[in-house]
Amino acid sequence: MLSVSNLDVRYGQFRAVQGVSMNIDQGDIVSLIGANGAGKSTLLRAIAGALPIHSGRVSFKQHDVTTTSSSARVKQGLSLVPEGRRLFADMTVEENLLLGTTVKRSGDWSIERIFATFPNLVKRRHAKTGNLSGGEQQATAIGRALMSNPDCLILDEVSLGLSPLVVDQVYASIDSLKDAGTTILLVEQDLERAIRFSHRAICMLEGKIVLDKLTSDTNKEEITHAYFGLQQSKHQEASQ
Ligand SMILES: Nc1ncnc2c1ncn2[C@@H]1O[C@H](COP(=O)(O)OP(=O)(O)O)[C@@H](O)[C@H]1O
Ligand SMILES: [Mg+2]
Numbered sequence: 001m002l003s004v005s006n007l008d009v010r011y012g013q014f015r016a017v018q019g020v021s022m023n024i025d026q027g028d029i030v031s032l033i034g035a036n037g038a039g040k041s042t043l044l045r046a047i048a049g050a051l052p053i054h055s056g057r058v059s060f061k062q063h064d065v066t067t068t069s070s071s072a073r074v075k076q077g078l079s080l081v082p083e084g085r086r087l088f089a090d091m092t093v094e095e096n097l098l099l100g101t102t103v104k105r106s107g108d109w110s111i112e113r114i115f116a117t118f119p120n121l122v123k124r125r126h127a128k129t130g131n132l133s134g135g136e137q138q139a140t141a142i143g144r145a146l147m148s149n150p151d152c153l154i155l156d157e158v159s160l161g162l163s164p165l166v167v168d169q170v171y172a173s174i175d176s177l178k179d180a181g182t183t184i185l186l187v188e189q190d191l192e193r194a195i196r197f198s199h200r201a202i203c204m205l206e207g208k209i210v211l212d213k214l215t216s217d218t219n220k221e222e223i224t225h226a227y228f229g230l231q232q233s234k235h236q237e238a239s240q
Contacts, residue, residue: 001026001183002047002078002152007056009039009046016042018207020056024152029184031194033214034204035227040187041083043204044156047185048080049073060152074103077151081158083187085141089130093121093140096129100147107149108180114143117173135166139173146177153177155186159193171197191223205229 002024009017017039024030032040045051047058049070057066060078068076079100087096097111115122118139124132129140138158145153155174159167171193177184188194194201195216203211203226211218211226 001028001061002185003057003059004043004047005057005059007043007046007058008054009042009051010054011042015054016207017046020204020207020209022202022209022212024183024185026151026183027181028200029178029198030186031198031201032185032187032204033189033191033194033201033227038204039207040204041156044080044154044185044187045082048078048154050080050082071103074148074150075105077105077149078154079145079148079150079152080154081141081145081156083156083160085137087129087137087140087144090128092126092128093124093132093136093143094126096140097143097147100144103148105149109146109149111147114146117146117176118143120169133166134161135163135170138162138166138170142170142173150182152183152185155184157187157189159188159190167193191227203227 005021007017007020008015020043032043034040042051046053049065049068053066057064059065060073060076063076065073065076094111097114121136121139121143124136129137132140142155142158158170162170174184195214201214202209203214205226211222214223
Protein backbone atom coordinates (compact mmCIF):
# COMPACT_ATOMS: atom_id res chain seq x y z
CA MET A 1 0.00 0.00 0.00
CA LEU A 2 2.67 2.49 1.11
CA SER A 3 6.31 2.05 0.42
CA VAL A 4 9.24 4.29 1.17
CA SER A 5 12.70 3.56 -0.09
CA ASN A 6 15.97 5.13 0.87
CA LEU A 7 14.34 8.42 1.75
CA ASP A 8 16.41 11.44 2.69
CA VAL A 9 14.80 14.67 3.84
CA ARG A 10 16.89 17.70 4.71
CA TYR A 11 16.48 21.11 6.28
CA GLY A 12 19.33 22.96 4.60
CA GLN A 13 22.37 20.77 5.29
CA PHE A 14 20.73 18.97 8.18
CA ARG A 15 19.61 15.42 7.37
CA ALA A 16 16.46 14.99 9.42
CA VAL A 17 15.56 11.70 7.69
CA GLN A 18 18.37 9.49 6.42
CA GLY A 19 18.01 6.45 4.20
CA VAL A 20 14.62 5.41 5.53
CA SER A 21 12.90 2.44 3.91
CA MET A 22 9.66 0.82 5.00
CA ASN A 23 6.64 -1.01 3.66
CA ILE A 24 3.11 -0.85 4.93
CA ASP A 25 0.56 -3.32 3.61
CA GLN A 26 -3.12 -2.66 3.06
CA GLY A 27 -4.97 -2.80 6.39
CA ASP A 28 -1.79 -2.55 8.46
CA ILE A 29 -1.80 -0.45 11.60
CA VAL A 30 1.74 0.75 12.13
CA SER A 31 3.03 3.13 14.76
CA LEU A 32 6.15 5.17 14.42
CA ILE A 33 7.93 5.80 17.69
CA GLY A 34 11.10 7.58 18.73
CA ALA A 35 12.35 10.39 20.94
CA ASN A 36 11.64 14.03 20.30
CA GLY A 37 13.56 15.20 17.25
CA ALA A 38 14.04 11.68 15.85
CA GLY A 39 12.52 12.75 12.52
CA LYS A 40 9.06 11.23 12.80
CA SER A 41 7.07 14.31 11.76
CA THR A 42 9.53 15.03 8.98
CA LEU A 43 9.07 11.51 7.63
CA LEU A 44 5.27 11.70 7.81
CA ARG A 45 5.18 15.10 6.14
CA ALA A 46 7.47 13.91 3.36
CA ILE A 47 5.25 10.85 2.81
CA ALA A 48 2.20 13.12 2.60
CA GLY A 49 3.94 15.49 0.20
CA ALA A 50 3.99 18.38 2.65
CA LEU A 51 7.79 18.56 2.52
CA PRO A 52 10.09 18.12 -0.47
CA ILE A 53 12.46 15.18 -0.29
CA HIS A 54 16.16 15.22 -1.04
CA SER A 55 16.42 11.70 -2.44
CA GLY A 56 14.65 8.35 -2.38
CA ARG A 57 11.16 7.29 -3.35
CA VAL A 58 7.64 7.18 -1.99
CA SER A 59 5.11 4.94 -3.64
CA PHE A 60 1.45 4.59 -2.83
CA LYS A 61 -0.78 1.85 -4.22
CA GLN A 62 1.95 0.92 -6.72
CA HIS A 63 2.24 4.49 -8.03
CA ASP A 64 5.36 6.53 -7.59
CA VAL A 65 4.20 9.69 -5.79
CA THR A 66 7.65 11.05 -4.93
CA THR A 67 7.06 14.32 -6.73
CA THR A 68 3.26 14.36 -6.55
CA SER A 69 1.65 17.32 -4.75
CA SER A 70 0.07 16.74 -1.36
CA SER A 71 -3.42 17.42 -2.73
CA ALA A 72 -2.89 14.88 -5.51
CA ARG A 73 -1.83 12.35 -2.84
CA VAL A 74 -5.05 13.11 -0.93
CA LYS A 75 -6.92 12.46 -4.14
CA GLN A 76 -5.19 9.10 -4.40
CA GLY A 77 -6.29 8.27 -0.84
CA LEU A 78 -3.39 9.34 1.36
CA SER A 79 -4.30 11.82 4.11
CA LEU A 80 -2.26 13.33 6.93
CA VAL A 81 -3.55 14.65 10.25
CA PRO A 82 -0.62 16.94 11.05
CA GLU A 83 0.97 17.48 14.42
CA GLY A 84 -0.72 20.43 16.11
CA ARG A 85 -4.01 19.88 14.20
CA ARG A 86 -3.72 23.01 12.00
CA LEU A 87 -7.38 23.88 11.99
CA PHE A 88 -8.80 27.21 10.90
CA ALA A 89 -9.61 28.68 14.30
CA ASP A 90 -12.12 31.24 12.98
CA MET A 91 -14.10 28.63 11.11
CA THR A 92 -16.69 26.31 12.60
CA VAL A 93 -16.32 22.57 13.06
CA GLU A 94 -18.58 21.97 10.10
CA GLU A 95 -16.65 24.40 7.89
CA ASN A 96 -13.36 22.75 8.84
CA LEU A 97 -14.81 19.34 8.05
CA LEU A 98 -16.02 20.53 4.67
CA LEU A 99 -12.47 21.61 3.85
CA GLY A 100 -11.66 17.91 3.86
CA THR A 101 -13.81 17.52 0.77
CA THR A 102 -11.93 20.11 -1.28
CA VAL A 103 -10.29 17.16 -2.98
CA LYS A 104 -13.14 15.07 -4.36
CA ARG A 105 -12.92 11.35 -3.75
CA SER A 106 -15.75 8.90 -3.55
CA GLY A 107 -16.38 6.90 -0.41
CA ASP A 108 -18.60 6.40 2.60
CA TRP A 109 -17.53 9.31 4.78
CA SER A 110 -19.96 12.17 5.25
CA ILE A 111 -20.38 14.93 7.80
CA GLU A 112 -23.07 12.84 9.51
CA ARG A 113 -20.80 9.83 9.79
CA ILE A 114 -18.04 12.02 11.29
CA PHE A 115 -20.52 13.19 13.93
CA ALA A 116 -21.56 9.60 14.58
CA THR A 117 -17.90 8.65 15.02
CA PHE A 118 -17.17 11.64 17.27
CA PRO A 119 -20.47 12.20 19.12
CA ASN A 120 -18.90 14.89 21.33
CA LEU A 121 -18.61 17.10 18.25
CA VAL A 122 -22.33 17.19 17.54
CA LYS A 123 -23.12 20.01 19.96
CA ARG A 124 -20.06 21.91 18.67
CA ARG A 125 -21.04 21.71 15.03
CA HIS A 126 -21.42 25.49 14.63
CA ALA A 127 -18.77 26.52 17.16
CA LYS A 128 -15.50 28.07 15.99
CA THR A 129 -12.74 25.52 16.38
CA GLY A 130 -10.59 28.09 18.20
CA ASN A 131 -13.05 27.82 21.10
CA LEU A 132 -13.00 24.02 21.33
CA SER A 133 -11.22 21.81 23.84
CA GLY A 134 -8.07 19.99 22.72
CA GLY A 135 -9.97 16.73 22.32
CA GLU A 136 -12.69 18.35 20.23
CA GLN A 137 -10.08 20.02 18.04
CA GLN A 138 -8.29 16.72 17.53
CA ALA A 139 -11.54 15.00 16.61
CA THR A 140 -12.22 17.78 14.08
CA ALA A 141 -8.75 17.40 12.58
CA ILE A 142 -9.17 13.64 12.22
CA GLY A 143 -12.69 14.14 10.87
CA ARG A 144 -11.41 16.58 8.27
CA ALA A 145 -8.89 14.00 7.04
CA LEU A 146 -11.58 11.29 6.98
CA MET A 147 -13.82 13.48 4.82
CA SER A 148 -11.41 12.82 1.95
CA ASN A 149 -12.15 9.07 2.28
CA PRO A 150 -8.54 8.01 2.74
CA ASP A 151 -7.33 4.46 2.12
CA CYS A 152 -4.34 5.32 4.25
CA LEU A 153 -4.59 7.70 7.18
CA ILE A 154 -1.45 9.18 8.72
CA LEU A 155 -1.77 10.63 12.21
CA ASP A 156 0.94 12.68 13.91
CA GLU A 157 0.75 12.73 17.72
CA VAL A 158 -3.01 12.78 18.08
CA SER A 159 -2.75 12.49 21.87
CA LEU A 160 -0.50 15.51 22.36
CA GLY A 161 -1.86 17.74 25.14
CA LEU A 162 -5.01 15.69 25.74
CA SER A 163 -6.15 14.26 29.07
CA PRO A 164 -5.92 10.44 29.42
CA LEU A 165 -9.69 10.07 29.20
CA VAL A 166 -9.88 12.10 26.00
CA VAL A 167 -6.96 10.19 24.52
CA ASP A 168 -8.91 6.98 25.14
CA GLN A 169 -11.92 8.47 23.34
CA VAL A 170 -9.85 9.57 20.35
CA TYR A 171 -8.22 6.14 20.09
CA ALA A 172 -11.58 4.39 20.38
CA SER A 173 -12.70 6.37 17.33
CA ILE A 174 -9.53 5.55 15.40
CA ASP A 175 -10.00 1.93 16.43
CA SER A 176 -13.33 1.87 14.60
CA LEU A 177 -11.45 2.64 11.37
CA LYS A 178 -9.55 -0.62 11.66
CA ASP A 179 -12.72 -2.52 10.87
CA ALA A 180 -13.24 -0.49 7.74
CA GLY A 181 -9.84 -1.74 6.54
CA THR A 182 -8.21 1.70 6.57
CA THR A 183 -4.45 1.50 6.61
CA ILE A 184 -3.07 3.59 9.48
CA LEU A 185 0.38 5.00 10.16
CA LEU A 186 0.60 6.95 13.38
CA VAL A 187 3.12 8.64 15.60
CA GLU A 188 2.46 8.11 19.28
CA GLN A 189 4.64 9.20 22.20
CA ASP A 190 3.08 6.71 24.61
CA LEU A 191 5.11 3.60 23.79
CA GLU A 192 2.81 1.12 25.46
CA ARG A 193 -0.23 2.50 23.72
CA ALA A 194 1.59 2.53 20.39
CA ILE A 195 2.57 -1.11 20.71
CA ARG A 196 -0.84 -2.18 22.02
CA PHE A 197 -2.79 -0.31 19.34
CA SER A 198 -0.81 -1.28 16.27
CA HIS A 199 0.19 -4.49 14.54
CA ARG A 200 3.78 -3.38 14.73
CA ALA A 201 5.86 -0.36 15.60
CA ILE A 202 8.85 1.16 13.85
CA CYS A 203 11.40 3.01 15.95
CA MET A 204 13.40 5.98 14.65
CA LEU A 205 16.54 7.43 16.18
CA GLU A 206 18.35 10.45 14.77
CA GLY A 207 16.71 10.25 11.37
CA LYS A 208 17.09 6.50 10.86
CA ILE A 209 14.96 3.46 11.45
CA VAL A 210 16.68 1.46 14.18
CA LEU A 211 14.01 -1.13 14.84
CA ASP A 212 11.29 -2.34 12.48
CA LYS A 213 8.62 -4.95 13.30
CA LEU A 214 8.53 -4.06 16.97
CA THR A 215 5.65 -5.82 18.77
CA SER A 216 4.57 -6.62 22.32
CA ASP A 217 6.92 -9.62 22.14
CA THR A 218 9.99 -7.47 21.56
CA ASN A 219 12.45 -7.46 24.43
CA LYS A 220 12.08 -4.30 26.60
CA GLU A 221 15.81 -3.68 26.68
CA GLU A 222 16.00 -3.85 22.90
CA ILE A 223 13.22 -1.25 22.68
CA THR A 224 14.95 1.07 25.15
CA HIS A 225 18.23 0.79 23.28
CA ALA A 226 16.54 1.54 19.98
CA TYR A 227 14.57 4.43 21.43
CA PHE A 228 17.41 6.24 23.19
CA GLY A 229 20.45 4.91 21.36
CA LEU A 230 22.85 2.44 22.93
CA GLN A 231 25.12 4.84 24.75
CA GLN A 232 22.38 6.94 26.23
CA SER A 233 19.96 4.29 27.40
CA LYS A 234 21.36 3.82 30.92
CA HIS A 235 21.55 7.55 31.49
CA GLN A 236 18.00 8.09 30.25
CA GLU A 237 16.62 5.29 32.37
CA ALA A 238 18.34 6.71 35.43
CA SER A 239 16.94 10.18 34.85
CA GLN A 240 13.32 9.05 34.52
N1 LIG B 1 11.50 23.41 9.80
C1 LIG B 1 12.64 22.91 10.30
N2 LIG B 1 13.83 23.51 10.05
C2 LIG B 1 14.99 23.00 10.52
N3 LIG B 1 15.08 21.88 11.28
C3 LIG B 1 13.93 21.26 11.57
C4 LIG B 1 12.66 21.73 11.10
N4 LIG B 1 11.69 20.90 11.54
C5 LIG B 1 12.33 19.96 12.27
N5 LIG B 1 13.65 20.18 12.29
C6 LIG B 1 14.67 19.33 12.94
O1 LIG B 1 14.62 18.05 12.35
C7 LIG B 1 14.74 17.05 13.34
C8 LIG B 1 13.54 16.14 13.28
O2 LIG B 1 12.38 16.87 13.67
P1 LIG B 1 10.94 16.20 13.68
O3 LIG B 1 10.73 15.49 12.40
O4 LIG B 1 9.99 17.26 14.05
O5 LIG B 1 11.11 15.13 14.85
P2 LIG B 1 10.01 14.36 15.71
O6 LIG B 1 8.70 14.52 15.03
O7 LIG B 1 10.50 12.96 15.75
O8 LIG B 1 10.03 15.00 17.07
C9 LIG B 1 14.92 17.76 14.67
O9 LIG B 1 16.30 17.84 14.95
C10 LIG B 1 14.34 19.12 14.41
O10 LIG B 1 14.96 20.09 15.22
MG1 LIG C 1 6.89 15.31 15.68
